[in-house]
Amino acid sequence: xxxxxxxxxxxxxxxxxxxxxxxxxxxxxxxxxxxxxxxxxxxxxxxxxxxxxxxxxxxxxxxxxxxxxxxxxxxxxxxxxxxxxxxxxxxxxxxxxxxxxxxxxxxxxxxxxxxxxxxxxxxxxxxxxxxxxxxxxxxxxxxxxxxxxxxxxxxxxxxxxxxxxxxxxxxxxxxxxxxxxxxxxxxxxxxxxxxxxxxxxxxxxxxxxxxxxxxxxxxxxxxxxxxxxxxxxxxxxxxxxxxxxxxxxxxxxxxxxxxxxxxxxxxxxxxxxxxxxxxxxxxxxxxxxxxxxxxxxxxxxxxxxxxxxxxxxxxxxxxxxxxxxxxxxxxxxxxxxxxxxxxxxxxxxxxxxxxxxxxxxxxxxxxxxxxxxxxxxxxxxxxxxxxxxxxxxxxxxxxxxxxxxxxxxxxxxxxxxxxxxxxxxxxxxxxxxxxxxxxxxxxxx
Numbered sequence: 064x065x066x067x068x069x070x071x072x073x074x075x076x077x078x079x080x081x082x083x084x085x086x087x088x089x090x091x092x093x094x095x096x097x098x099x100x101x102x103x104x105x106x107x108x109x110x111x112x113x114x115x116x117x118x119x120x121x122x123x124x125x126x127x128x129x130x131x132x133x134x135x136x137x138x139x140x141x142x143x144x145x146x147x148x149x150x151x152x153x154x155x156x157x158x159x160x161x162x163x164x165x166x167x168x169x170x171x172x173x174x175x176x177x178x179x180x181x182x183x184x185x186x187x188x189x190x191x192x193x194x195x196x197x198x199x200x201x202x203x204x205x206x207x208x209x210x211x212x213x214x215x216x217x218x219x220x221x222x223x224x225x226x227x228x229x230x231x232x233x234x235x236x237x238x239x240x241x242x243x244x245x246x247x248x249x250x251x252x253x254x255x256x257x258x259x260x261x262x263x264x265x266x267x268x269x270x271x272x273x274x275x276x277x278x279x280x281x282x283x284x285x286x287x288x289x290x291x292x293x294x295x296x297x298x299x300x301x302x303x304x305x306x307x308x309x310x311x312x313x314x315x316x317x318x319x320x321x322x323x324x325x326x327x328x329x330x331x332x333x334x335x336x337x338x339x340x341x342x343x344x345x346x347x348x349x350x351x352x353x354x355x356x357x358x359x360x361x362x363x364x365x366x367x368x369x370x371x372x373x374x375x376x377x378x379x380x381x382x383x384x385x386x387x388x389x390x391x392x393x394x395x396x397x398x399x400x401x402x403x404x405x406x407x408x409x410x411x412x413x414x415x416x417x418x419x420x421x422x423x424x425x426x427x428x429x430x431x432x433x434x435x436x437x438x439x440x441x442x443x444x445x446x447x448x449x450x451x452x453x454x455x456x457x458x459x460x461x462x463x464x465x466x467x468x469x470x471x472x473x474x475x476x477x478x479x480x481x482x483x484x485x486x487x488x489x490x491x492x493x494x495x496x497x498x499x500x501x502x503x504x505x506x507x508x
Contacts, residue, residue: 067190073508074166076185078104080144096139103196104145107226116160117150119353119372129226131254147181150374152230155446159376168506173430176206183210187506193241199234201450204462208425208476211464211503214240215247218484219457220265223258231338234454244493248276275487281495282316287418289324298428300468304475308465315499322414326407331451333400340384408456421480429473461489
């Protein structure tokens with residue numbers, strides 16, 4: 064609590080700080096009992112407001128917990144509150160929040176990334192030991208990279224989405240951010256597993272992630288480098304750190320091979336915005352959330368409540384999503400994007416047939432100055448160029464810090480991408496790479 068009080072005025076990582084956090088009684092002995100943590104503010108928490116960083120949900124207090132929250136509560140987790148994010152998780156900078164932007168604790172003039180920017184910022188500066196975020200197009204991996212912590216997007220269906228306020232239902236996945244590979248493995252082991260309340264949640268058993276993280280295994284591993292991720296758009300200072308990490312992996316006994324993933328990110332934005340348009344239709348001012356005052360007709364209630372409640376980026380994505388779903392453009396855009404999505408998954412599976420995992424940068428640049436993309440949304444979308452396609456493929460990705468950039472002196476992260484439901488394999492490889500690298504420690508405000 065003291066660290067939050069000291070850091071919150073600077074990095075604005077929290078939207079809601081718990082009044083008097085206390086450990087819930089653990090149903091069984093758990094290493095997570097009593098450990099301070101926090102949730103991204105798009106996971107429902109019973110009795111604590113859940114805003115999605117939006118005015119339209121400013122007074123919404125759920126009457127139930129998300130499955131991930133239930134499972135961590137049963138393990139004795141101590142929730143310190145709810146963490147800042149881009150509004151409805153729509154953004155790559157954590158600047159679209161109605162409650163003001165979260166800031167990167169390594170340099171408060173820079174973005175922590177998004178949408179789980181508050182989660183990454185809180186972990187990176189030690190306000191919490193770990194945090195639970197969500198990843199729709201890189202929203203765990205990218206802020207983890209920019210803030211110098213570790214985060215994993217599990218395979219789609221590995222963690223129940225029940226209680227996660229949806230952005231893109233076929234893309235969203237809940238996962239942990241922590242200080243190490245072992246932290247993420249331990250937390251994922253608690254929240255993963257089948258849940259009958261989520262029809263997309265996979266029933267297969269959960270592997271022993273703790274044991275996997277405790278058995279680092281780079282020697283003899285075959286790591287693929289997607290050549291498109293190392294092309295012209297990668298900043299020189301990021302490339303230098305990544306190449307050093309690749310050489311470290313090679314020195315530890317890993318075999319490095321080149322693979323190809325040629326298709327583009329346009330597919331992601333068509334699908335994500337279409338699903339956002341559908342998911343956000345429920346916020347109409349009638350059942351819950353912000354309702355416009357002095358309204359005389361139903362149509363006016365809808366228009367004014369949504370106009371007042373949603374921010375500009377959310378409105379932009381709803382409009383684009385509605386457009387690509389319209390009868391005149393559905394076949395030209397959404398149907399074609401769905402077809403290309405299958406092609407992208409097939410390309411990932413073909414690449415992973417050649418190796419144990421892929422190793423790639425998370426972001427083409429280090430954390431950028433706050434506000435530098437506010438006038439150019441397309442430039443902001445390009446910041447997710449290396450993370451989006453993994454959500455389309457539904458495969459797991461583990462981001463971990465690999466060094467500090469020479470010029471900006473900001474963290475650089477790389478992601479290990481694995482086969483479906485092979486999180487254990489990623490933890491083994493990630494622990495091996497983590498052990499071979501010098502580490503960057505915690506940020507100091």
